[in-house]
Amino acid sequence: xxxxxxxxxxxxxxxxxxxxxxxxxxxxxxxxxxxxxxxxxxxxxxxxxxxxxxxxxxxxxxxxxxxxxxxxxxxxxxxxxxxxxxxxxxxxxxxxxxxxxxxxxxxxxxxxx
Numbered sequence: 001x002x003x004x005x006x007x008x009x010x011x012x013x014x015x016x017x018x019x020x021x022x023x024x025x026x027x028x029x030x031x032x033x034x035x036x037x038x039x040x041x042x043x044x045x046x047x048x049x050x051x052x053x054x055x056x057x058x059x060x061x062x063x064x065x066x067x068x069x070x071x072x073x074x075x076x077x078x079x080x081x082x083x084x085x086x087x088x089x090x091x092x093x094x095x096x097x098x099x100x101x102x103x104x105x106x107x108x109x110x111x112x113x
Contacts, residue, residue, distance in 0.1 A: 004065050006040040012056040013038075015075075016091075017084040027051040057094060 013023055013034075020034040027048055036042035037052075044052060053060045061067040075083055 001040045002043055002064055005043070005063060006038045008063055008065075009034075009052065010038050012052075012058065015083060016056065016087050017080075023052075023055065026055050057091070 013020070018026075020031040020038070024031040024034045028051070029048065033042065037044055049060050049063060053063055056063075059067065075086065078086065
């Protein structure tokens with residue numbers, strides 16, 4: 001068992017607004033396996049750990065407790081709906097051409113000063 005892994009997996013899944021079934025489908029396991037990962041009854045293989053890191057946009061070192069998250073926002077004041085919208089926005093910015101080298105793309109517009 002990896003100390004703190006289950007709690008991190010639950011937190012990341014909820015931030016992304018995903019069900020255990022959706023996570024399971026994304027990494028190719030059953031929802032029962034995800035439940036076991038989250039409760040600490042089972043430890044993911046290296047391949048599944050890598051898939052979870054990709055899905056949650058974090059490092060495997062973070063999941064394993066070797067490193068802390070690089071940047072964290074205090075989102076405690078946000079509602080579940082607001083947290084989900086923020087996660088969708090961040091996912092879009094990091095997976096589309098809208099985010100380049102750490103700065104937002106202007107998509108052909110002049111950046112404001």
